[in-house]
Amino acid sequence: MSTLAGVRPRETITALAVSCALTVAVLVPFLRGSELSRLVVVVGVVTAIAAWVTAVHPVMTVRAFALVLAVVPYLHVPSTGIPLLLVLSVGIWVALLFLPGLDFRPGWPEALLGLLAAVALLSVVATDVSADAFVEYAAWLAATAVLVPLRFLPEPARTACIHTFVLGCAVAAMIGIALLRVDPQGVLLSRLSFAGYDTLGNNAQLVPGTEQNTLRLTGTYVEPNIAGLVLAAGVLLAVAYTRGVSRVVLTALIGTALLLTLSRSAIGTVAVAFIVLVLLAGGRRRIPLIGAGLAAGLGAFAIPVVRERLFNSFGPSDTGSMVRSLAFQDFPDKMQGHWWWGLGWAREEFRDPVVGRMVNFVANAPLLTVYRGGVILGAVAILLLLVLTVRSAVAARGEFPQAVLACGVLAFCLVALQLDFPAVIQPPATVVFSLLVGLSLQARARD
Numbered sequence: 001m002s003t004l005a006g007v008r009p010r011e012t013i014t015a016l017a018v019s020c021a022l023t024v025a026v027l028v029p030f031l032r033g034s035e036l037s038r039l040v041v042v043v044g045v046v047t048a049i050a051a052w053v054t055a056v057h058p059v060m061t062v063r064a065f066a067l068v069l070a071v072v073p074y075l076h077v078p079s080t081g082i083p084l085l086l087v088l089s090v091g092i093w094v095a096l097l098f099l100p101g102l103d104f105r106p107g108w109p110e111a112l113l114g115l116l117a118a119v120a121l122l123s124v125v126a127t128d129v130s131a132d133a134f135v136e137y138a139a140w141l142a143a144t145a146v147l148v149p150l151r152f153l154p155e156p157a158r159t160a161c162i163h164t165f166v167l168g169c170a171v172a173a174m175i176g177i178a179l180l181r182v183d184p185q186g187v188l189l190s191r192l193s194f195a196g197y198d199t200l201g202n203n204a205q206l207v208p209g210t211e212q213n214t215l216r217l218t219g220t221y222v223e224p225n226i227a228g229l230v231l232a233a234g235v236l237l238a239v240a241y242t243r244g245v246s247r248v249v250l251t252a253l254i255g256t257a258l259l260l261t262l263s264r265s266a267i268g269t270v271a272v273a274f275i276v277l278v279l280l281a282g283g284r285r286r287i288p289l290i291g292a293g294l295a296a297g298l299g300a301f302a303i304p305v306v307r308e309r310l311f312n313s314f315g316p317s318d319t320g321s322m323v324r325s326l327a328f329q330d331f332p333d334k335m336q337g338h339w340w341w342g343l344g345w346a347r348e349e350f351r352d353p354v355v356g357r358m359v360n361f362v363a364n365a366p367l368l369t370v371y372r373g374g375v376i377l378g379a380v381a382i383l384l385l386l387v388l389t390v391r392s393a394v395a396a397r398g399e400f401p402q403a404v405l406a407c408g409v410l411a412f413c414l415v416a417l418q419l420d421f422p423a424v425i426q427p428p429a430t431v432v433f434s435l436l437v438g439l440s441l442q443a444r445a446r447d
Helices: 002-032 035-056 058-071 084-098 108-127 131-145 147-151 155-182 187-191 224-241 244-260 264-280 283-301 304-311 319-334 353-359 365-395 400-419 427-445
Strands: none
Touching (some): 058 084, 058 155, 131 147, 131 427, 147 427, 155 224, 155 427, 224 244, 224 400, 244 264, 244 304, 264 400, 283 304, 365 427, 400 427
C-alpha cells in the first residue's frame, strides 16, 4: 500500500503536466495564430477524436456514416470545406479493423473495383495532372470504394448501419415535408447553411407546371434529385429490414417524401424495383406485394403535384426532357478529340451548377463517365454495371431481404444511372449506390 501511495502522486502529476502541455499546444495557435493555424488545430482535434471513437467504439463510426448519409449528406467538417461523408467513408475502413467477428476475404468485387480505380487513375494522368484533378479522383474513389467495408460488416454492425440509415431517412423525410408546409417559398432553407445551403438565398428548387411552378422537397438534402436517391434507398431498406407496423409507417413516410421530391428517376427506380420483385417473387409473396403496390400507386396519384409531374413528363411543357435531349444530341461534338481519355476530372461544370446548366452535359451516368474519363473507363464501368445487373437478377430469387436489395441494385443500374448523372460526380449519390451494392453483395456472401 505504501508503494502504491508513493506512485499515485507521481502519476497524477505526470498526467496533469501532459494535459496542461497539450491544452497549451492547442489553445495558443488557435487563439493567437492565423486562420490556417486555427484550421490545422481544428482538423487535428477532430481527427484525434475521430480516431479514438473509431478504435474504441467502431460501430459508432458506422452509425455516424449512415446517419450523415441519410440526413445531411452535404455536411462539412466544422471550419473546413471537407465533406464529412467522405471522411466517414474512409473512417469505416479503419472501424472495420476493430469490429469483432470480422471475416475479410476479398473476391471478385474487389478485383473489379481495383480495375475500375486503376483505369480511372490513368484517365486522370492522361488528361490533367493537377492537384484539383487528383482531389476529384480521391473523392470519387472514397465514395465508390466504401462498398468494400460495407460488404464485410459483421452482422451486428450491418444491422446497426441499416437501422440507423432507415431511421435517419425517416427523420429527414419529416423535416422535408414540414418545410414544404410551413415554408412553401423556400425562404427558411437559407438557415440550413450547416447542411450545405447558400445563406444568400436562391435555394428553392422549383419544377415548371402547367399553371404554376411547384416547390420540390429538398429538406436537409440541398438537391431534390439527391434527396430522391437517398430516400429511394431508404424505402428499399425499410421494406427489406423492418417488420409489421414499423414497416408500414416508415415506408409510407419515406415514400411520401420521395414522391414530393418530384424526382422522376428516383420514383421510377423504386417502381422498377417493385415490379421486378413482384415478377421474381414466389407465389405467397406476390399477392401481398401487388396489394401494397396498388395502394402505393393510388396514394401517389392522389397527390396533385406528383400526378401533374408524372402526367406532364415528356410533354411540350417538360423543359427538363427537352434539355436532356439536346445534351444527347450535342454529346458526340463535345467529345471530338477526347474520346479515349475524356475531357478531364477537374472541370468547372461539375462543381458550379450555373456553368453545368450552360454546358448541359448528358444526364446519363455511363455517358458522363465517358465524358469525364473516356471510352476505356466508360467500357469498364459498363462492364461492372452488367455484372451487377446479372448478379442481382440471380440474387433476386433468394430470401426476401436479399431479394429486395438485389431488385434495388438492379433498378438503380437500369433506371437511376441511366436517367441522371449524380452518381458520377456527386459523392452523396455515389455513396448511396455503393451502400446498396455493398449490402447486396454481403447478403449473397452469407447464403
